[in-house]
Amino acid sequence: MNRGGAGGDDPARPEFSLGRLALTALGAATGVLLLATVVIVVLRPGPVVGLIVALAGVAGAIAAMGVVSTRTTRRAFGPDGNDTPRRDGSDTPRRDGDDTPRGDGDDTPRGDGAG
Numbered sequence: 001m002n003r004g005g006a007g008g009d010d011p012a013r014p015e016f017s018l019g020r021l022a023l024t025a026l027g028a029a030t031g032v033l034l035l036a037t038v039v040i041v042v043l044r045p046g047p048v049v050g051l052i053v054a055l056a057g058v059a060g061a062i063a064a065m066g067v068v069s070t071r072t073t074r075r076a077f078g079p080d081g082n083d084t085p086r087r088d089g090s091d092t093p094r095r096d097g098d099d100t101p102r103g104d105g106d107d108t109p110r111g112d113g114a115g
Contacts, residue, residue: 016076021069028068029061036060 036057040050 016073021072024072025065025069028064032060032064033057 036053039057040053043053045053
């Protein structure tokens with residue numbers, strides 16, 4: 001049984017682990033960089049083509065980290081990203097402690113204390 005984590009008591013939603021997120025994202029990036037390295041070693045391209053392959057490998061590693069981390073967090077928290085959404089749809093309380101929206105549309109507290 002999960003203890004109050006992202007998954008709660010639902011076995012279909014695993015509990016979120018920051019360590020698992022980091023390791024899976026870095027593992028995906030490492031795999032893409034290894035693939036780019038193998039392509040460079042096997043093909044032995046010229047300097048310009050080798051640079052292009054290496055830069056494509058770095059871009060692919062960044063993309064793989066983004067895809068894996070998004071998939072992991074959506075699996076843990078759901079597609080909307082909120083474990084327990086608030087009634088008004090806002091996740092963050094205002095800094096001045098008043099959760100009602102201001103009439104002028106500005107959510108930052110005013111210096112005169114009026115709202």
